Amino acid sequence: MRKFVALAFIQLGFLAACGGGGYRAATIIVPPPSQNIATPGPPNVETLAVDAGPAGAVNAAFVSVKVCVPGSTTSCKTIDHIEVDTGSVGLRILSSVLTTAPAITLPPHTDGTNPLAECLRFADGDAWGPLAVADIQLPVSGESATSVNVQVIGDPAYTALPTDCMTNPENTVAKFGANGILGVGPFAQDCGSACVGGIPSTGAVYYSCPSPSSCASAPLSTLLQQLQNPVSLFATDNNGVIVELPAVGGAGAATVTGVLVFGIGTQSNNALGSATVLQGNTFSGLITATYKGTAYSDGFIDSGSNGNFFTDSSLPTNCTAGTQWYCPTSTVNETVSLQGTNSTMLTANFSVASADALFANTTYTAFSNLGGTNPDAMGFDLGLPFYYGRNIYTAIENASVGGNTGPFFAY
Amino acid sequence: MKLTGALLSSIVLTAALATPAFAALGEDGTTVQADVARMKGVLRITSSAAFTVHEITTESGVVVREYVSPDDKVFAVSWRGPLIPDLRQMLGGYYGQFQQAANAPHLGGHRHLTIREPGLVVQSSGRMRAFFGRAWAPDLVPQNFSVDDIK
Numbered sequence: 001m002r003k004f005v006a007l008a009f010i011q012l013g014f015l016a017a018c019g020g021g022g023y024r025a026a027t028i029i030v031p032p033p034s035q036n037i038a039t040p041g042p043p044n045v046e047t048l049a050v051d052a053g054p055a056g057a058v059n060a061a062f063v064s065v066k067v068c069v070p071g072s073t074t075s076c077k078t079i080d081h082i083e084v085d086t087g088s089v090g091l092r093i094l095s096s097v098l099t100t101a102p103a104i105t106l107p108p109h110t111d112g113t114n115p116l117a118e119c120l121r122f123a124d125g126d127a128w129g130p131l132a133v134a135d136i137q138l139p140v141s142g143e144s145a146t147s148v149n150v151q152v153i154g155d156p157a158y159t160a161l162p163t164d165c166m167t168n169p170e171n172t173v174a175k176f177g178a179n180g181i182l183g184v185g186p187f188a189q190d191c192g193s194a195c196v197g198g199i200p201s202t203g204a205v206y207y208s209c210p211s212p213s214s215c216a217s218a219p220l221s222t223l224l225q226q227l228q229n230p231v232s233l234f235a236t237d238n239n240g241v242i243v244e245l246p247a248v249g250g251a252g253a254a255t256v257t258g259v260l261v262f263g264i265g266t267q268s269n270n271a272l273g274s275a276t277v278l279q280g281n282t283f284s285g286l287i288t289a290t291y292k293g294t295a296y297s298d299g300f301i302d303s304g305s306n307g308n309f310f311t312d313s314s315l316p317t318n319c320t321a322g323t324q325w326y327c328p329t330s331t332v333n334e335t336v337s338l339q340g341t342n343s344t345m346l347t348a349n350f351s352v353a354s355a356d357a358l359f360a361n362t363t364y365t366a367f368s369n370l371g372g373t374n375p376d377a378m379g380f381d382l383g384l385p386f387y388y389g390r391n392i393y394t395a396i397e398n399a400s401v402g403g404n405t406g407p408f409f410a411y
Numbered sequence: 412m413k414l415t416g417a418l419l420s421s422i423v424l425t426a427a428l429a430t431p432a433f434a435a436l437g438e439d440g441t442t443v444q445a446d447v448a449r450m451k452g453v454l455r456i457t458s459s460a461a462f463t464v465h466e467i468t469t470e471s472g473v474v475v476r477e478y479v480s481p482d483d484k485v486f487a488v489s490w491r492g493p494l495i496p497d498l499r500q501m502l503g504g505y506y507g508q509f510q511q512a513a514n515a516p517h518l519g520g521h522r523h524l525t526i527r528e529p530g531l532v533v534q535s536s537g538r539m540r541a542f543f544g545r546a547w548a549p550d551l552v553p554q555n556f557s558v559d560d561i562k
Contacts, residue, residue: 087522087538087539088538088539089539121494121495121539121542122521122522122538123495123521123522123523123524123535123536123537123538123542123544124513124517124519124520124521124522124523124524124535125513125514125521125524163499164497164499166510167498167509167510167513168510168513168514168524169514170521177520177521185538185539187539187540190539191493191494191539191540192493192540194471194472194492194493194494194540195471201449201450201451201452201469201470201471202449202450202469202471202473202475202494202496202497202500203471203473203494203495203496203497204497205494283472283493283540284493284540284541285540285541286541298536298537298541298543300538300541302522302538304520304521304522304538305520305522305523306519306520307519307520309519309522309523309536321518322517322518322519324517324518324519324523324525325518372518372519372523373523373525374523374536375523375524375525375534375535375536375543375544376523376534376536376537376543376544377559377562378543379536379537379543381522381523381536383520383522
């Protein structure tokens with residue numbers, strides 16, 4: 001009885017929070033605690049592992065990807081520790097991994113005349129390298145696509161960085177933190193319409209390279225010239241992904257094994273089921289997060305973030321590990337309500353433990369309760385910690401999932 | 412702080428100047444026209460007694476704001492949109508200091524970066540399609556201005 005009363009009280013609280021944010025009456029859904037994780041294998045389930053990777057990561061989830069010279073079944077290489085990132089789009093591989101014996105050389109992706117290159121802009125730095133074409137296969141599920149545009153980061157032939165692509169260069173495995181990245185976010189291309197039809201007047205992304213040392217920012221005439229979401233290119237199971245990682249206890253875990261499921265509602269193992277859809281903004285993919293009475297309009301769920309990053313001045317940041325982490329003296333339980341551009345609200349519970357206490361166990365790489373500050377005062381970033389114990393869906397823009405259309409997150 | 416000023420002008424320029432000077436952090440506010448030209452943007456100016464905001468919206472949908480003090484110095488800049496603008500253009504003479512600090516090992520992954528240096532604060536956040544960042548020079552910030560107002 002007492003439990004029931006408490007739950008009702010919490011729900012009233014959310015109604016008040018949502019009403020205060022100016023939204024229409026919302027349906028409030030508390031997700032069930034049960035979780036079923038699919039079995040790796042064909043036709044659509046890839047093994048996903050959280051471990052330190054090649055550069056000592058925490059809260060980074062990796063798959064292996066097989067890349068081949070287009071049309072070849074022998075000039076191939078299976079690359080481990082490609083980070084799965086629902087916050088970016090496109091397959092990118094560090095050059096040094098491709099050139100390690102047995103090396104493979106992928107042909108360039110050109111604009112019809114010159115090879116193209118990309119400055120991939122992260123919030124914390126730039127990754128630079130030419131674009132190439134590859135046939136790709138996810139080795140456990142067998143999902144594949146041919147003639148995929150990929151970025152080769154840190155190609156030694158392209159060491160002359162454009163002067164506008166030199167912020168914290170992340171062009172080595174050590175700096176990048178992985179052997180590559182598999183961007184499976186809610187968009188079909190990485191840059192989209194902002195990079196078509198003209199050169200972005202500031203902060204270019206694509207470059208045309210008459211020679212590797214003379215790349216100049218270039219307009220692309222079509223979206224298809226950009227890096228594509230690899231999932232969109234699969235023959236089937238191509239409307240999105242589900243990240244399924246088991247729960248992690250309060251102290252963390254050395255490693256975690258789960259799966260990356262391709263497609264939503266396309267097989268018996270990937271039904272949307274009772275998951276609640278949080279429709280993302282058509283242009284930005286963003287959702288709104290309401291936390292302690294404040295609505296944060298720059299909300300997103302992102303497997304490529306290694307913590308939950310949000311603003312809470314009541315949480316101490318005097319961590320030895322760095323002052324952007326939170327270090328409460330004891331673990332605190334937090335609740336945020338999430339709302340897409342549809343009216344549904346979804347409650348999200350998470351915990352924050354002391355980052356210093358978590359990092360004290362240096363053999364652990366998975367932490368469900370790692371949190372930190374968000375430099376964006378309107379930001380609310382639920383990262384990989386939020387994925388543990390939940391199957392979280394990412395649907396690609398314009399793709400149909402039952403009666404829904406991406407971009408959306410769901411769980 | 413409330414902006415009481417009205418919309419003063421709305422200008423579209425499409426030609427880049429040959430040798431643009433940037434109204435970057437620490438520069439004179441009078442150079443903002445070169446920035447508008449460089450970014451091929453639409454300029455909107457709002458003024459109060461305490462400061463002026465030059466807001467440039469580029470064709471790509473990036474909104475850049477330059478905060479200018481009464482003594483005509485850009486004391487803060489911010490950006491919001493699908494792309495990160497050229498940070499050399501945004502940070503001007505502070506870019507080298509920023510670059511050195513950003514290159515140092517930092518935690519927080521690819522999505523967030525906070526730099527706190529003597530005379531310079533830079534915050535950068537987000538992912539492709541939705542970036543936000545801001546920077547300010549504490550020594551140049553007018554009295555009674557809250558950095559929370561750098562949106």
